[in-house]
Amino acid sequence: MGTTLLLAFNFPPLGGGIARWMGELALRYPPHSLLVSTGRHAGSEASDRRFPQAIDHVGIRATRLRTLNGLALWTARAGALARRSGAAFAWCAELKPAGYPARWLSARHAVPYGVIVHGTELLLLQAKMHRSRFKRWTARQLLGGAAVVVANSRWTAALARTVLDALGRPTLARDVRVVPLGTTPSHFRPGIDPRSVRAKYGLDGGPWLLTVSRLDTHKGIDTAIRALPAVRAAFPTVRYAVAGVGSHRPEFERLVATLGLGDAVRFLGFVADDELPALYNAADLYVGASRRYDLLAEGFGIALVEASACGLAVVAGDSGGVPDAVRDGETGLLVDPDDPAAVTAGITRLLGDPTLRRRLGDAGRRA
Structure with a gap:
C-alpha cells in the first residue's frame, strides 16, 4: 500500500x-x-x-x-x-x-x-x-x-x-x-505544574478565566470582556487571560480601557503549543463564546477539547459546531454567545459552584 x-x-x-x-x-x-x-x-x-x-x-x-x-x-x-x-x-x-x-x-x-x-x-x-x-x-x-x-x-x-x-x-x-477533532490526553491533562507559565505571563492571583484563540471577531472575546464587569461584581478578584494573536487586538484593548477593566484582562500574545497544557492548568474556567459573525463561524473549537482534556469546565457559545465539542450540562455550559448577560450567568454559575465546576471538568476529561 x-x-x-x-x-x-x-x-x-x-x-x-x-x-x-x-x-x-x-x-x-x-x-x-x-x-x-x-x-x-x-x-x-x-x-x-x-x-x-x-x-x-x-x-x-x-x-x-x-x-x-x-x-x-x-x-x-x-x-x-x-x-x-x-x-x-x-x-x-x-x-x-x-x-x-x-x-x-x-x-x-x-x-x-x-x-x-x-x-x-x-x-x-x-x-x-x-x-x-x-x-x-x-x-x-x-x-x-x-x-x-x-x-x-x-x-x-x-x-x-x-x-x-x-x-x-x-x-x-x-x-x-x-470526524470531530481530538487531542492527545497524555499531553493535555490535569496535574501539570502551572508555575512556569504563571511566572512567564504574570498570571498571579485569580480566579482566572482563559480563552485560547485567534483574536478575531467571531471568537466572542469582546462578549467575554463585556461580561467581565458583572462577573467581577460577584467575584471581584476574577481576571481574564487571552492567548493568541490577531489584527483585532487593538480593538479589544480599547474595549478593556473603555470598561475600566485595567489589568483584569491580560493579552498573552502567541503561546507555543508546548506551553498550552500548563496554561490550561493555570486557569480556573475556560471561556469560548464563539458566535456567527457575518461569514465567520466556529466549526468546532479544538481549544474547547484541549481545555476539557485538562479537566477544565467550559462556558461556550451555542453556535456553529461548538455543541459537538461541549456537551451542555455534562462537560460545560452552552450559552447565547451574542448576549453578555448569558455569558456572565454561565461564568458566575460555575465560579459559584466548585462542585459543579469540578464535575463538568472531570466529565470533559473522560469525554
Missing part, C-alpha cells in the same frame, strides 16, 4: 486550531506511513522532530504558499513527492490552498484526495459561488473533485452537503463524513 500525503498550509509550529489538528493527525498515523508537505516557519526544524512522519518543506516561507508562484512551486513539489513515494491518497488540511496541488495530483497522477472542511471556508465559498461563475467552477473542481469530504462537526457537515448539492455533487454530499 502506498504512502498517504498530507498537504497542509496549516501545520505546526504554525498556531491555530487547524494546525494543531493536523499535528494530531500526523501523530496518530502509523509511523512513516504519512508524508507531510507544507511550508516553512521559524521553528519548523525543532517542531518536526516530535512527529514520527517525514515532513517535507516547500522551499519558501509558508505564508507564500497562497501566492501564484507559491502554488506553482507547491504543486510541482507535491507531484515529485507523489512519484517518489508512490502515494496512494492525499489529504488536504484545508480546501484552499491545499486543494490546488491535490486537484493537480488527481488529474496528472490519478492520486485520489480527500478534503477536510472546517466551516467558515464553506460560508465564504457559498457567498462567492452566487456572485461568480468562475468561483463556482473552481469550487466544483476543488471540492467537487474530492473522493471524500470530512467535516469537523455535524454543523460543518450539513453546510458541506448544501454546498456540494449546489455544485451538482449529490453522491459526494450524501457521503460527507464527520
